[in-house]
Amino acid sequence: MDNQTFDFGMVGLGVMGRNLLLNVADHGFKAIGFDKDLQKTADFEAAASAGTTVKGVNTLEEMVARLTTPRRIMLLVPAGKPVDDVIESLLPLISEGDIIIDGGNTYYTDTLRRYEYLRPKGIHFIGIGVSGGEEGARFGPSMMPGGDEAAWQQLKPILSSIAAKVNGEPCVDYMGKGAAGHFVKMVHNGIEYAIMQLICEIYELLHRGGNFSNEELHALFSEWNEGELKSYLIEITAAIFRQTDPETGNYLVDAILDKAGSKGTGKWTSQIAMDMGVAIPTIDMAVTMRTISALKTDRVQAEKLHRELLARQANAAPAHNLSIDKKELAEDCRKALFAAIILSYVQGMSMLHTASRDLEMDIPLHNAVKVWRGGCIIRSTLLGTFYDAYQRNPSISNLLLDEPIAALVSRQLAALRKTVSLAALNGFAAGGLMSALSYYDAFTTGRLPLNLLQAQRDYFGAHTYERIDREGKFHTQWT
Numbered sequence: 382m383d384n385q386t387f388d389f390g391m392v393g394l395g396v397m398g399r400n401l402l403l404n405v406a407d408h409g410f411k412a413i414g415f416d417k418d419l420q421k422t423a424d425f426e427a428a429a430s431a432g433t434t435v436k437g438v439n440t441l442e443e444m445v446a447r448l449t450t451p452r453r454i455m456l457l458v459p460a461g462k463p464v465d466d467v468i469e470s471l472l473p474l475i476s477e478g479d480i481i482i483d484g485g486n487t488y489y490t491d492t493l494r495r496y497e498y499l500r501p502k503g504i505h506f507i508g509i510g511v512s513g514g515e516e517g518a519r520f521g522p523s524m525m526p527g528g529d530e531a532a533w534q535q536l537k538p539i540l541s542s543i544a545a546k547v548n549g550e551p552c553v554d555y556m557g558k559g560a561a562g563h564f565v566k567m568v569h570n571g572i573e574y575a576i577m578q579l580i581c582e583i584y585e586l587l588h589r590g591g592n593f594s595n596e597e598l599h600a601l602f603s604e605w606n607e608g609e610l611k612s613y614l615i616e617i618t619a620a621i622f623r624q625t626d627p628e629t630g631n632y633l634v635d636a637i638l639d640k641a642g643s644k645g646t647g648k649w650t651s652q653i654a655m656d657m658g659v660a661i662p663t664i665d666m667a668v669t670m671r672t673i674s675a676l677k678t679d680r681v682q683a684e685k686l687h688r689e690l691l692a693r694q695a696n697a698a699p700a701h702n703l704s705i706d707k708k709e710l711a712e713d714c715r716k717a718l719f720a721a722i723i724l725s726y727v728q729g730m731s732m733l734h735t736a737s738r739d740l741e742m743d744i745p746l747h748n749a750v751k752v753w754r755g756g757c758i759i760r761s762t763l764l765g766t767f768y769d770a771y772q773r774n775p776s777i778s779n780l781l782l783d784e785p786i787a788a789l790v791s792r793q794l795a796a797l798r799k800t801v802s803l804a805a806l807n808g809f810a811a812g813g814l815m816s817a818l819s820y821y822d823a824f825t826t827g828r829l830p831l832n833l834l835q836a837q838r839d840y841f842g843a844h845t846y847e848r849i850d851r852e853g854k855f856h857t858q859w860t
């Protein structure tokens with residue numbers, strides 16, 4: 382056995398672990414990876430770039446023994462019990478001051494539990510959100526570490542060198558205390574869900590409503606990606622429209638079943654937002670639409686039944702055909718999409734603001750938007766705009782209170798209203814766009830009709846109400 386030592390260890394050489402570790406090695410660090418699967422360690426070594434120092438091993442003992450101290454060991458194994466199992470296996474082998482990093486999409490309370498468990502043992506635990514998929518992991522992900530700040534400082538040189546860069550700045554920074562890293566990544570995924578849903582709704586309006594062909598959609602989305610909407614998700618959507626199916630020669634997107642999968646991070650975002658009392662309706666709607674998409678058989682049956690019923694009533698069946706000039710429709714859709722995307726980020730950021738305070742994570746919000754500018758799935762030029770807003774006012778509770786952002790949204794608003802009405806009048810399921818508009822309208826309405834709701838609560842349940850003209854709690858004998 383040679384005596385080579387290593388700077389960074391990885392447990393789990395699946396797609397993400399292997400690519401991230403190769404990225405570490407490419408930046409001049411000696412990288413060692415563990416996987417029980419002999420094929421995976423062999424594949425890892427075979428994929429290494431010339432001149433880099435890598436090793437794949439099949440026992441944790443060997444990996445730990447070869448790491449320089451304090452040891453930096455990252456876990457990229459499936460979230461849940463496998464993470465606990467690896468931690469338990471590592472504990473007898475590692476020493477005080479060593480750092481364990483969990484890079485999976487872990488539920489944030491699990492991260493908090495592990496952080497508290499390892500702290501008295503002198504082991505630093507960093508929960509880190511990693512975004513950007515396979516390509517990002519290999520050539521520059523966005524990373525969201527949280528937990529022990531001193532441990533982050535020790536990881537900073539390696540993580541900064543492997544991260545994506547925007548204007549020379551690495552897309553990795555400290556996200557706050559405890560489980561903040563995984564929390565920020567979860568909200569990132571919630572926003573990802575919302576934007577993907579919004580793009581799908583716009584696709585439907587253009588394709589089914591406006592008769593845009595896949596080639597036209599490719600051209601339109603490519604054009605959009607040159608302007609305000611420039612982002613990773615718009616870019617890949619443009620590319621998807623052009624992809625043909627090697628088997629049939631037809632456009633692949635048309636052959637894909639309309640049932641969406643999910644691994645749960647969007648649902649977690651919605652559940653936790655509800656618990657925290659934060660409104661993120663566009664993310665909620667995106668989760669809901671994936672749920673409805675799964676009901677394929679029922680949907681097909683319901684479409685037939687309801688079409689038949691509506692056809693019997695004059696003018697009642699939605700035409701699904703927007704009689705509007707294609708150019709005008711495209712421009713309305715562009716603006717509506719832009720507004721709704723901004724409003725999705727706004728909702729996600731308001732959730733982080735509340736989590737920072739109520740869950741005592743002390744999340745530097747400007748760091749979250751800074752690391753999302755590159756490498757991650759929701760990267761877009763808009764993040765630079767949000768970054769500027771947080772520079773102006775780091776503790777702003779809602780980005781709609783920032784004047785330049787308010788102005789940016791208001792410029793798209795007429796188009797959003799028009800697009801939502803078109804969708805509603807013509808029977809398109811556009812809950813994402815609708816929820817974004819409702820969020821905007823509710824948040825920017827000084828007096829909502831919920832005075833009546835308070836009266837109702839007091840009427841049937843003596844829940845009391847507050848008044849606009851006096852301090853205190855009041856109850857009325859309504860009957």
Ligand code: 6PG
Pocket residue numbers: 486511512513514570573642643644645646647757758
């Ligand atoms: C990323 C992605 C990544 C993964 C999602 C997919 O940032 O790189 O968010 O983490 O693709 O977990 O989530 P669903 O399977 O739930 O759509």
